[in-house]
Amino acid sequence: MSFFNKKIDSRIDAYQRELIETHYQEVENMYKKMRGWRHDYKNHIQMMKVLAAEGDLQGISKYLDELDTDLNTVDTVIKTGNAMADAILNSKISLAQSRDIHVEADAHIPVKLNISELDLCCIIGNLFDNAIEASMELPPKERIIRVYMDMKGTQLYISFTNFTAGKKLKKQGKIFSTTKGEGHGFGLVRMDAIVDRLGGFLSRNSEDGAFTTEILLPQG
Template sequence: MNKNFNIYANKAIRIIVVINLIQVILVTGLITVYLLRDNLSFLPINSFDLLLISLVSISLINNFLVLKDIRVVRDLSLQNNMKSISLQNISELNNVLRAQRHDFLNHLQVVYSLIELNEYTEASNYIETVYKDIIKVNRSLKTSNAAINALLQAKLVDCENKDILVELHIDTRLENLIVPDWEMCRVLGNLIDNAIDAVKESKEKGFINIEIVEIDSNYVFTIRNSGKSIPKEMLDSIFEPGYTTKRNRGEGMGLAITKKITQKYNGKITVDSNQSVTTFSVYIPSE
């Protein structure tokens, strides 16, 4: 469904652009004819002026509406993509939870058998291993927003697969979050992905710290990472569209989009970087 929607949306945009170009060509032709009107004896000047003004006015109004529609279609397409990603993350998290529930009885049977055999040390080690697996999932299930929980779980798994030490601290349920989940996931996804890229560029084993708290009527989302620092002269430019520090990788739109979404809901984003850690903080009003 998501793929079909994107196909139709892209076709609609292309058709609209083509129609718009045809109108521009027609208006250009009319203006050219108007400039050469003295040579046109078959059409009264007054009638031609009226026709030209009418067509140009209609074309300008239509162009404005078309551009507005293109923006709406693109926003809907982007929103659909983000919701599709969120649903995929939720589905994967649900599968993990179902697997844990399915294995729970088996774990109990193993522990019971080890205790019955007086293998207390083995039972303790087994419980500790199982407990760590459960904690890995449960630490991301602390907010009331399923999409954000699923995103955080997906990023934790990604960090683990890339051998990045990650710490997650959540001290709020985000019950009054005014940002739609698909946009908040976009903000967090951009910042965490940037942190992962920064850590991977470093030759040393790095870390990422993700913190979500509520302070002074604001939800504060903080992402810290080790790795190469951002030069001070670049800090004011990293939120500009097209600006990137990834050389040949990336389009430089992630932070610009993150700032735009944050400001859209009367929030703000800050950045601080030194030789040991880079910190991005997003503040969203909770009231």
């Protein structure tokens, strides 16, 4: 292996480690919020008992509305059947929502995957990060990411679609051109390498107004 290739591999590995660390930090932050809400559960119950004892039905109703809003910010929105996929998807959905990006997700993984958690994290994390970055170029009301995951026979199918700033992207080799930094390119290289190593199929398609990435990973 040439010095240049070794340097590239080293930088890709460094990017991968940074990516995984970021994902786990996002997951940990989400779980901290959930633990915080649970910690306050008894206090919430006590407060409603006080309001009930005072006959303050309006106060109870208002308090319940506030709790409902608070719970929606920490509740797990996706349950695929795979713990790692749940962790990554929910942390990324939370991140997207904090940036005024609407996410439509339909994800089901009813079987045990033979793909490693590390590889799954890299693939889903890169797809979501790319979609979030592209969505930020649009006005808040136009920011939409669509995620679909399910089994197609013995293959795991993953599809990510995000809307773009109204122009078709140009391909440079196997990938599309980007205005993002160097790390973004390493992320794509790493993801493509994982799909190739697993004997999978990857397709990227840029049509006016939308960008879609589709992946098939054999699981049989």
